[in-house]
Amino acid sequence: MQEDREDEARDKDEEREPGPWEYRAREGIIRKLIPGEVIAAVPAARRAAEVEGRRVRFDFLDDEAVLKMLRLRALDDEQLTRAGKRAGFPAAFILFGVFVYWGAYVQYWESDRNKTLFYAGAGALVAATLLFFVVSLIRQWGNRPRQKVRARAAAYRKIVHIAAENGADIPSFYPHYGPYPFAANFHPEADELELPGRNRY
Numbered sequence: 102m103q104e105d106r107e108d109e110a111r112d113k114d115e116e117r118e119p120g121p122w123e124y125r126a127r128e129g130i131i132r133k134l135i136p137g138e139v140i141a142a143v144p145a146a147r148r149a150a151e152v153e154g155r156r157v158r159f160d161f162l163d164d165e166a167v168l169k170m171l172r173l174r175a176l177d178d179e180q181l182t183r184a185g186k187r188a189g190f191p192a193a194f195i196l197f198g199v200f201v202y203w204g205a206y207v208q209y210w211e212s213d214r215n216k217t218l219f220y221a222g223a224g225a226l227v228a229a230t231l232l233f234f235v236v237s238l239i240r241q242w243g244n245r246p247r248q249k250v251r252a253r254a255a256a257y258r259k260i261v262h263i264a265a266e267n268g269a270d271i272p273s274f275y276p277h278y279g280p281y282p283f284a285a286n287f288h289p290e291a292d293e294l295e296l297p298g299r300n301r302y
Contacts, residue, residue: 122164124171126277127178134171135261135276137162139269146264153256157249157287161260173294174254174278177247188237192230199223242284246292251285254278 119131126132140146141162150161160166207219241247258276265271 119172122168124168125175130277132272132275132277134164134168135271137164137167139271140260140264143264143267143269145267146260146269149260149263153260157253157256158289159253159256161257167257169296170250170253170257171276171278172296173250176296177250178278180247181241184237184241188234192234195230196227199227245288246294248284248286249288249291250294251281252287255281255285 117131119125122134123131124134140150147162153159154161159170203219203223207216211219254276255278258278258280261271261275265275
């Protein structure tokens with residue numbers, strides 16, 4: 102029952118743009134920003150915000166800056182998903198086609214010489230497909246300005262969890278983005294990303 106309500110809420114969220122002080126979290130769910138004053142009211146979280154803020158050069162108690170960062174992180178997530186589909190679907194289709202052709206025809210009907218040629222050609226095709234897939238994902242994950250956003254989002258998550266653990270009224274799973282054990286390095290020299298017009302607050 103709870104899952105049905107969550108699915109229904111997700112479907113409704115996907116049909117609308119985030120409103121003022123809202124951002125799109127994972128799976129298209131729209132969430133409201135928790136004001137910085139809620140976090141600042143917890144001394145341990147305020148200290149963490151100051152420490153992490155110096156590390157990643159960001160003011161985690163500035164609501165507009167945090168909202169922009171979360172919206173940038175949502176766009177990054179969308180771009181990663183699109184890139185994965187663009188690279189993954191053709192790769193899966195090619196690999197499936199090679200396997201089916203081998204299973205239905207090559208292994209039974211081709212001569213040894215033709216089988217060898219098939220294996221060589223199929224190996225080269227599979228290698229090229231996998232290389233394209235890996236390069237596409239590395240290009241997405243390795244984008245330094247986007248890594249900068251991920252590093253700040255990871256720091257914000259840490260700060261918010263400290264606040265929640267010390268009694269702040271913060272919803273479960275907020276801000277709904279993970280800790281990013283990789284591809285979230287802070288590069289101070291990287292450009293600052295800007296929101297496209299439709300995502301501005």
